Amino acid sequence: MEDLIRRMTPVAAPPEQQAQVVALSKALAGMIHPPRRRAPKCQLVGPKGETIPLPESVFYVLERVAEIMARGDSITVVPVGRELTTQQAADLLNVSRQYLVRLLDEGLMPFRKTGKHRKLRIEDVLTFKKKRDKGRRAGLRELSQMTQEFGGYDSELK
Incomplete structure (x- = not known):
């Protein structure tokens, strides 16, 4: 542990x-x-x-x-100002390291290079996660609203 x-x-x-x-x-x-x-x-x-x-x-x-x-939730304690490796950031975002590197290459998150390695500030990763999660929730609300407008799933289940 x-x-x-x-x-x-x-x-x-x-x-x-x-x-x-x-x-x-x-x-x-x-x-x-x-x-x-x-x-x-x-x-x-x-x-x-x-x-x-x-x-x-x-x-x-x-x-x-x-x-x-x-509440049954998981928790991670990370010092503020800490720099993360791409693997640590990927783990925090629950994505693959390769996907995270693609996000970095697309300029969606700031990072700095030390030799061949990329380092990310924890604050930047958490800001990205917050924006991503907010977008996901908005998309889910929109999808839920569309489902209600089209009668939902009740007609299929009967």
Whole structure:
């Protein structure tokens, strides 16, 4: 599992851990009490019983990660400003590396070359993904609307 995280592969809770993740998410969310909205002073307990203070910023990241995984979604943690290889970017976009290279050659995403290798900024990849997903949703809405206008699928199923 640790190797997957280091390679920026999206990680989801295995089915046998899903209930624990949901419980953790609820517990973390319940620790924040309005109107103060500050994280409580938390500690991690290590495998040998040692305690490690948990900074407030890490608490909020952990709370968000648990919330996302509790929904059954996968998550990837990537440092802002990080440069990705074409394979890492392709994995993040869930496309083949060859397809990603074609997108780069068509000028659809900025990159820089270091020798023979292309490097992409994580922000640029995420911006592309957001625009692509927005376009996909718009296309799906249009297709759904056309289906409704033409009577949908009900007449075929009867």
